[in-house]
Amino acid sequence: MRGGLVASARLLPRPLVRWFLQRRAQQDINENMLGGKKVKIIFVLGGPGSGKGTQCSNIVEHFGFIHLSAGELLRAEINSGSENGTMIDTIITEGKIVPSEITIKLLQEAIIKGGNDKYIIDGFPRNEENRVVFESVISISPEFVLFFDCSEEEMERRLLGRNQGRSDDNIETIRKRLKVFVESSLPVIEYYESKGMVKKKVYNKGPETPHIATNLRCMIRVPLPQRNMIFSSANRGRLSKCKNFVLKWYLSVGDYFDHHHQIWPYFCARALSVSGWYVLSTHALLLPPANPLFDQIDATKPAPEVFEDVKAIFTHMA
Numbered sequence: 001m002r003g004g005l006v007a008s009a010r011l012l013p014r015p016l017v018r019w020f021l022q023r024r025a026q027q028d029i030n031e032n033m034l035g036g037k038k039v040k041i042i043f044v045l046g047g048p049g050s051g052k053g054t055q056c057s058n059i060v061e062h063f064g065f066i067h068l069s070a071g072e073l074l075r076a077e078i079n080s081g082s083e084n085g086t087m088i089d090t091i092i093t094e095g096k097i098v099p100s101e102i103t104i105k106l107l108q109e110a111i112i113k114g115g116n117d118k119y120i121i122d123g124f125p126r127n128e129e130n131r132v133v134f135e136s137v138i139s140i141s142p143e144f145v146l147f148f149d150c151s152e153e154e155m156e157r158r159l160l161g162r163n164q165g166r167s168d169d170n171i172e173t174i175r176k177r178l179k180v181f182v183e184s185s186l187p188v189i190e191y192y193e194s195k196g197m198v199k200k201k202v203y204n205k206g207p208e209t210p211h212i213a214t215n216l217r218c219m220i221r222v223p224l225p226q227r228n229m230i231f232s233s234a235n236r237g238r239l240s241k242c243k244n245f246v247l248k249w250y251l252s253v254g255d256y257f258d259h260h261h262q263i264w265p266y267f268c269a270r271a272l273s274v275s276g277w278y279v280l281s282t283h284a285l286l287l288p289p290a291n292p293l294f295d296q297i298d299a300t301k302p303a304p305e306v307f308e309d310v311k312a313i314f315t316h317m318a
Ligand SMILES: Nc1ncnc2c1ncn2[C@@H]1O[C@H](COP(=O)(O)OP(=O)(O)OP(=O)(O)O)[C@@H](O)[C@H]1O
Pocket: 046, 047, 048, 049, 050, 051, 052, 053, 054, 055, 071, 123, 158, 159, 161, 162, 299, 300, 301, 302, 303, 304, 306
């Protein structure tokens, strides 16, 4: 019977057979299945240069996932001389985001071609539109999302030293990419965070927290009350960063810490939060325990230490 089917398939035109097989694979994917196995997807998100690619290589080595970097797939598309190549190249050089249908088609093809049941997708979804279109076209929900949190200064330093001949590793494009990350990609992380899907490692490094913009943004996913307060040391971008956010009113007391690093502001912050203030803090030490801030992977640490955090997450998952 099976032999008969194979023989009849040989009589069909090849494009039709290819179309049929692709459709089957697509149906499988839509049911989270590929080749009879449930497909696991993990999104790896973080700013440009936060170390996503570096850690994905470690994950592949230790946990047998296939690594799909959306950026790499787009770069391969440019190099293949495809009709979309020039458009993609221009978008990447401007640090903007390529239309969802292009990226998702490339991801979909790579998943089908990969034939594995475990994928880490690095650098995608990049904006809310990416996320929504992915959900409707490839209806696989990620098992979880890894978020690498890193200061903008550190990301910029790393990208300028990466030296892999990438057209977007220049200061002008890097600045644009960082802006796009805060404006378009962080909302995706916030969305997954609100669903409890962002894998976390408690960030408890000390008083100085590097990534003010990210962290503030993470807090602001919560509906803002009238009164807000920002703790941070001076010259860490409190005012400039806050201008990006619709803070109705805030009180900044960070200057006190710069010179003293005293414990009293911690109690102050707690007392204020208990009495209805919403405390935004750029100091890990000041966080009231229930405050969800700083729960990302601290990607400013050396790569092997970052991987220890990642490993713990993957080990628990297995
Ligand atoms: N923890 C780390 N400490 C110092 N340097 C790092 C660390 N992790 C990665 N790097 C270096 O920083 C540069 C950027 O890392 P990587 O390419 O992994 O970042 P990425 O998040 O994938 O960036 P992009 O989104 O631009 O592709 C690389 O040169 C890498 O070797």
